[in-house]
Amino acid sequence: MRSPIRGLASSDGEEGSDRTPLLQSTPRVEAAPVCCSARYNLALLAFFGFFVLYALRVNLSVALVDMVDSNTTLADNRTSKECAEHSAPIKVHHNQTGVTFPAMHAMWSSWAPPLERSKLLSISYAGAQLGTVISLPLSGIICFYMNWTYVFYLFGIVGIVWFILWIFFVSETPETHKTISRHEKEYILSSLKNQLSSQKSVPWTSMLRSSPLWAIVVAHFSYNWTFYTLLTLLPTYMKEILRFNVQENGLLSALPYFGCWLCMILSGQAADNLRAKWNFSTICVRRVFSLIGMIGPAIFLVAAGFIGCDYSLAVAFLTISTTLGGFCSSGFSINHLDIAPSYAGILLGITNTFATIPGMVGPVIAKSLTPDNTIREWQTVFYIAAAINVFGAIFFSLFAKGEVQNWALDDQHGHRN
Numbered sequence: 001m002r003s004p005i006r007g008l009a010s011s012d013g014e015e016g017s018d019r020t021p022l023l024q025s026t027p028r029v030e031a032a033p034v035c036c037s038a039r040y041n042l043a044l045l046a047f048f049g050f051f052v053l054y055a056l057r058v059n060l061s062v063a064l065v066d067m068v069d070s071n072t073t074l075a076d077n078r079t080s081k082e083c084a085e086h087s088a089p090i091k092v093h094h095n096q097t098g099v100t101f102p103a104m105h106a107m108w109s110s111w112a113p114p115l116e117r118s119k120l121l122s123i124s125y126a127g128a129q130l131g132t133v134i135s136l137p138l139s140g141i142i143c144f145y146m147n148w149t150y151v152f153y154l155f156g157i158v159g160i161v162w163f164i165l166w167i168f169f170v171s172e173t174p175e176t177h178k179t180i181s182r183h184e185k186e187y188i189l190s191s192l193k194n195q196l197s198s199q200k201s202v203p204w205t206s207m208l209r210s211s212p213l214w215a216i217v218v219a220h221f222s223y224n225w226t227f228y229t230l231l232t233l234l235p236t237y238m239k240e241i242l243r244f245n246v247q248e249n250g251l252l253s254a255l256p257y258f259g260c261w262l263c264m265i266l267s268g269q270a271a272d273n274l275r276a277k278w279n280f281s282t283i284c285v286r287r288v289f290s291l292i293g294m295i296g297p298a299i300f301l302v303a304a305g306f307i308g309c310d311y312s313l314a315v316a317f318l319t320i321s322t323t324l325g326g327f328c329s330s331g332f333s334i335n336h337l338d339i340a341p342s343y344a345g346i347l348l349g350i351t352n353t354f355a356t357i358p359g360m361v362g363p364v365i366a367k368s369l370t371p372d373n374t375i376r377e378w379q380t381v382f383y384i385a386a387a388i389n390v391f392g393a394i395f396f397s398l399f400a401k402g403e404v405q406n407w408a409l410d411d412q413h414g415h416r417n
Helices: 006-010 038-075 077-082 100-111 114-145 148-169 182-191 204-208 211-240 250-276 282-304 311-330 332-339 341-355 357-369 375-399
Strands: none
Touching: 038 100, 038 114, 038 148, 038 182, 100 114, 100 332, 100 341, 114 148, 114 250, 114 311, 114 332, 204 341, 211 282, 211 311, 211 332, 211 341, 211 357, 211 375, 250 282, 250 311, 282 311, 282 332, 282 375, 311 332, 332 341, 341 357, 357 375
């Protein structure tokens, strides 16, 4: 009997052939073992790379507090007394607009077999969450017991070690990898056959007219609106309305990131299992995981406006919302690789450009809507963020695709992956 959830994938007619992820016309090569494989070594090194990247962002924010305090004390004792009762909050930067994410997407276009994309990419990008979880309290401990300079020494050394390992063990493609087994190379290349394009020019016009691309743009924009509301504005709400600053507690600050990290890892495994073992179509999995990862946080965001003065419940809602957002890592976040593997890095650059707008516009709008900092004003802020997130989830479900698009192939014949 057909699963009702699986039936979501057959609504627009293109998912029938999408149900078999690998090429029908290409002999299937048995999956290469995971243990000691070059592709999973790449995932682990990428994981630690993003770990270092986000750890370096967080430790600067933490160490900056000590740097400013020590410089202020040395420069003028009078001003230090004047600001003695002020506790500077630790601000963690969450922008993702650098070259690392598009570059990693581009690399996975040559390394990730379709049935392992969710696992490999979720492992890679989960390093960012764990880097925040560990760096946030560890940097504070180092600053407290030692000196802020040791924060940079420690993570700087870790970054250098990672760089050496990356240069030594990583190659751009399986063909150029020095130690990859013949079986694994054949497995990766055969699974990606007829998915990659050898065009030298980028099909910009067709790309920008592609509705599946704009489905990802809208989803990414909407997700980030709620993401920034949760991680930037909700702590402000808790401080101004509930009189509790979650940033003063290192454990509570790191808890949402830990939940998101765990959800990313587990959802990646679940997504690929649904496709490989249960024969769910690619688009069905992307839709379901995006719906959970976007509507779930929206619900808890609205609920945050009705918690009264219970800051413990506010922390719980913040953690649950951020955790559920981890489902999107196996939803729209990697859909770039589904629709155009050869141009995945470019596509992520486009979608991420639009996704930075909420980080600039959202806080400004929220501030204009909360002149008196009342609970009713903040409820409006949460309603708007939740509505945008729900709209993005629905838009993605309606217009997203799970197949390689014609414009991303040389022969202009789409392949159902």
